[in-house]
Amino acid sequence: MSNAQAPVIAHIGAVMAGLVSIRAYGAQQAVRKECYVRIDRQTRTSRTFRDINRCALFGLRSYGFHDCEANHMGIAIYLVYGRGVTASDTGFALNMAVGFCELFKFGVFTMNRIEVQGNSLERVQQYLEIEHEPKPSSDGVPPAYWPSSGKLSVEGLSARYSADGPSVLHDVSFTVNSGERVGIVGRTGSGKSSLTLALLRCILTEGKVFLDDLPTNTLNLDSLRSSITIIPQVPELLSGTIRQNLDPFEEHDDAVLNDALRASGLFSLQRDDDDVKLTLDSAIASGGGNLSVGQRQILALARAMVRRSKLLILDEATSAIDYETDNAIQESLRTGLDKDVTLLTIAHRLQTVMDADKIMVLDAGRLVEFGTPRELLKNEHGVLRALVDESGDKDNLHSLLR
Numbered sequence: 001m002s003n004a005q006a007p008v009i010a011h012i013g014a015v016m017a018g019l020v021s022i023r024a025y026g027a028q029q030a031v032r033k034e035c036y037v038r039i040d041r042q043t044r045t046s047r048t049f050r051d052i053n054r055c056a057l058f059g060l061r062s063y064g065f066h067d068c069e070a071n072h073m074g075i076a077i078y079l080v081y082g083r084g085v086t087a088s089d090t091g092f093a094l095n096m097a098v099g100f101c102e103l104f105k106f107g108v109f110t111m112n113r114i115e116v117q118g119n120s121l122e123r124v125q126q127y128l129e130i131e132h133e134p135k136p137s138s139d140g141v142p143p144a145y146w147p148s149s150g151k152l153s154v155e156g157l158s159a160r161y162s163a164d165g166p167s168v169l170h171d172v173s174f175t176v177n178s179g180e181r182v183g184i185v186g187r188t189g190s191g192k193s194s195l196t197l198a199l200l201r202c203i204l205t206e207g208k209v210f211l212d213d214l215p216t217n218t219l220n221l222d223s224l225r226s227s228i229t230i231i232p233q234v235p236e237l238l239s240g241t242i243r244q245n246l247d248p249f250e251e252h253d254d255a256v257l258n259d260a261l262r263a264s265g266l267f268s269l270q271r272d273d274d275d276v277k278l279t280l281d282s283a284i285a286s287g288g289g290n291l292s293v294g295q296r297q298i299l300a301l302a303r304a305m306v307r308r309s310k311l312l313i314l315d316e317a318t319s320a321i322d323y324e325t326d327n328a329i330q331e332s333l334r335t336g337l338d339k340d341v342t343l344l345t346i347a348h349r350l351q352t353v354m355d356a357d358k359i360m361v362l363d364a365g366r367l368v369e370f371g372t373p374r375e376l377l378k379n380e381h382g383v384l385r386a387l388v389d390e391s392g393d394k395d396n397l398h399s400l401l402r
Contacts, residue, residue: 003045003119003122004041004042004045004046005042005046007038007041007042008035008038008039008042011034011035011038012035015031015035049116053112133221134221136220136221136222136223137220139218140218140219140220140223141220141223142214142219142223142227143214146212146214146227147211147212147214147227147310147311148212148310149178149179149212149310149340150176150178150179150211150212150310150311150340150341150342151175151176151177151178151210151211151212151213151342152175152176152199152209152210152211152311152342152344153174153175153176153208153209153210153213154172154173154174154175154199154207154208154209154210155173155207155208155209155210156171156172156173156206156207156208157169157171157172157173157195157198157205157206157207157208157209158170158171158172158205158206158207159194159195159197159198159203159204159205159206160203160204161203161204162204163204167365168191168194168203168365169191169194169195169198169205169365169366170364170365170366171207171366172195172207172362172365172366172367173207173367174360174367174370176342176344176358177342178212178310178340178342179339179340179341179342180342180343180357180358181333181334181342181343181345181356181357181358182342182343182344182345182356182357182358182359182360183345183347183352183353183354183356183358183359183360183373184344184345184346184347184353184359184360184362185346185347185348185350185353185359185360185361185362185384185387186361186362186363186383187363187387189364190362190363190364190365191362191364191365191366192315192316192346192362193315193316193346194365195346195362196230196313196315196344196346199216199228199313200224200225200228200230201216201217201221201224201225205217211224211227211228211310211311212310227309227310227311228309228311228312228313229303229304229307229309229311229312229313230312230313230314230315231297231300231301231304231312231313231314231315232315232316233315233316234293234296235288235296235297235299235300236287237284237286237287237288237291237296237299237300238284238286239284239285239286239287240283240284241280241281241282241283241284242257242261242278242279242280242281242282242284242299243257243280243281244284245284245299245303246260246261246280246299246302246303246306247306252306254280256306257280257302257306258280260302260303260305260306261278261280261302263302263305263332263335263336264298264299264301264302264305264329264332264336265298265301265328265329265331265332265336266278266295266298266299266302268328278295297329298328298329298332301329301332301333305336305337308338308341309341310340310341310342311341311342311344312337312341312342312343312344313343313344313345313346314333314343314344314345314346314347315346316346316347316348326349326352330352333345350387350388350391353373354373355373356373357372358370358371358372358373359371359372359373359376359384361376361382361383361384361387363383368383369382369383369384
């Protein structure tokens with residue numbers, strides 16, 4: 001039952017979460033058809049389950065009826081022909097006979113229900129058998145001062161999503177000095193997001209990655225990932241206040257949090273005639289449902305500023321927001337971050353990274369170009385030059401060069 005019911009519930013939840021996209025792409029018929037298929041499967045399972053229960057109930061009642069009749073006949077013979085039987089003995093015997101029949105049926109139904117509900121143990125077993133990440137050890141604890149800078153060095157990095165899967169990164173090597181702003185561009189499927197996952201050791205990797213001259217493969221995963229801040233395209237926000245989202249462990253005072261909001265550009269985007277202005281006490285719905293996409297990204301940027309990580313990664317964080325908010329975030333990244341913070345920006349919009357110190361161009365999981373934007377654009381046959389020429393905004397992109 002649970003194995004057939006879970007897909008229906010999951011489908012309904014996914015439809016409610018993506019209702020806007022379903023209507024925008026006109027996919028109502030396909031979603032409705034898939035829903036009917038899952039409901040039919042659940043209905044067939046449920047009907048079979050209930051029919052079997054009714055059959056078992058009928059059999060138990062028939063067997064219980066004959067069994068009780070035999071018990072009652074035996075008790076009646078004992079009461080009639082037995083000596084010294086009182087009225088209390090008669091009532092007690094009849095009551096126990098009826099109770100035994102009910103107890104027998106209850107035991108059978110309980111065992112049947114345990115067997116059916118035991119399907120849930122299969123899912124628990126699946127979670128127990130999945131591959132787990134290595135546990136923290138005393139040898140993987142980094143020095144207290146680490147990281148003191150955001151220098152990032154990668155040597156021969158290759159990565160894949162599974163042990164028997166194809167490689168998504170091939171022998172990638174580069175060095176980013178502390179405080180540099182590097183843009184990562186490439187066509188869809190070139191390996192931009194895979195590079196981010198490889199730096200965080202979320203996928204299987206080969207090669208060496210050094211953060212502040214310390215190899216990351218020798219560190220505990222919690223130490224590595226807590227030292228790197230990533231802002232995804234859809235940031236995660238908790239249900240609560242802005243203060244709780246910026247500082248969930250209550251390690252900073254309100255002055256620091258307000259400075260982070262100001263540096264991230266939130267206050268500059270709010271107008272005096274706005275009905276509701278966001279403050280530290282403003283309520284946030286689960287997942288940030290009561291905020292725009294731009295406001296979520298700004299709060300994620302403010303949270304990164306509060307953490308003061310030496311390595312900040314933006315994974316297409318501004319691809320779904322308007323140009324005004326994008327410009328405010330880019331200005332905050334130029335002026336609001338500490339000078340020793342290394343910034344890696346994965347972007348589809350070339351104008352987001354054209355003023356970066358360096359640009360990294362990936363193609364089919366390989367690093368094909370790496371250098372300053374001006375140097376890369378001088379190569380008439382280069383990949384970045386081709387992307388700029390195909391963008392339709394060539395003159396504006398050239399004007400953004402540093």
